[in-house]
Amino acid sequence: MNVNIEKVVLQNAPLNAQYISNKIQKEILSIYSTKVRKRIRDEIGVDGKFCILVDEALDDSKKEQMAIIISDICKVLGKHNLLVSNMRGQGYDGASNMSGEWSGLQELFLNDCPYAYYIHCFAHRLQLALNGAAKEIISWGTRFPYETVELISLSSALDPHDAFKWFNIDDICTLAEKFYLLDFTTTELHALNQQLGFYKIDMDNIQAFKNIDSILILLERLIETKLAETYYLIDRLIHLVLTISVSIATTERAFSCMRLIKNLLQNKIADEFLADCMLLHIERELADNIDNESIISDFDAVKTRRVQLI
Structure with missing residues (x-):
């Protein structure tokens, strides 16, 4: 769909450098997603305070997927130089392994940073409250x-x-x-x-x-x-x-996106490829503002190519 790229790919490209293999496409996609992640990180700032939202859902291959809105959470934060000491909010559903007061994720983060306040998603709370009211056992x-x-x-x-x-x-x-x-x-x-x-x-x-x-x-x-x-x-x-996050709806939207990309016909997509596709779909406004020249430059810098992508 890009006129400039169309001139140098497929039938217009050298037979030994058409750049249409799965491996090459994933490389380019990874470069795009890395740039989007960097822009998100830059928006937070060097010492900016942040909140994390985490939720899980089964994909169409019955594999548990975790969405982290900013797998090992500390590793993800560390990769982007986000210090736990700068965390000021946590948002999860009511699962005990996430929200538990004694051994849940929220408590583990609170041990390192007492100002990372946990907010139980208000949408989930409302659902719990309605269910409780129906059974007349609600406990506010x-x-x-x-x-x-x-x-x-x-x-x-x-x-x-x-x-x-x-x-x-x-x-x-x-x-x-x-x-x-x-x-x-x-x-x-x-x-x-x-x-x-x-x-x-x-x-x-x-x-x-x-x-x-x-x-x-x-x-x-x-x-x-x-x-x-x-x-x-x-x-x-x-x-x-x-x-302060009162809802984890952002993660729910991520899972809606996941089901569009990893469906029954494409249920063997690898996790990294899936994550890159989802990120570019969810953050498409950021992705649209990344110029092709910077992608090509990074692509060429990965290793020596038979033919330079221009």
Whole structure:
């Protein structure tokens, strides 16, 4: 479908270098996916805070596949130089091996980083609650741990909805001091309190912040108006709050993609090939912005070729 590539492949290519073998196609696909992963990593930044989402599903070959939205999780994080100490959120379903308080994955991460708060996927919670209500055995205390409720409740003080209706300086300061103490020094916590007073005045008077209904849009406006530099502590706290994941729907979408690629007719696709295909499909906006020249350059750099791909 690419005119420039069509000129040099298939019948227009030398017979000893048509580059249409499975091995070559997988090499090119791997180069593409590596570049997409690097762009995702670059978006996080050198010392950026992040949240991980993990879920599993059976593919059409009855093999368990794991989706990690950013197999050995620490190995994946280490490969992309993502430190566990910078993790600020975890999102899984209710499986005991993932969410267990004593030996689950969330607890293992909490041992290394106490600020990697675990949120049980709200979609799964709703399903559990509805099932429980139907059986009249619902237990809200176990469905919604107190710490989770408090974290989300305090975070709502940053919500710009209804002209910052829930804005509360004490709640925001408590949020930073109790849940993100590692990210703020004592001096910064005092400075945060002062910033919040001036911040609210600007939010009420600057037109760009009128009728905002999400924290994400609020963050975008702060960056656009360069007020993120003025209120850098609030900007930092908003970034941290945005790592809280209330749903693992992103991983569910990954599995929907998986079933399009690895179906009954193509159920022997190897894991690495499957992962590369899924990544390029899910992150196609990033993939579309990668220029062909950089792919060709990396392809030629892998090893000496009979004929250079041009």
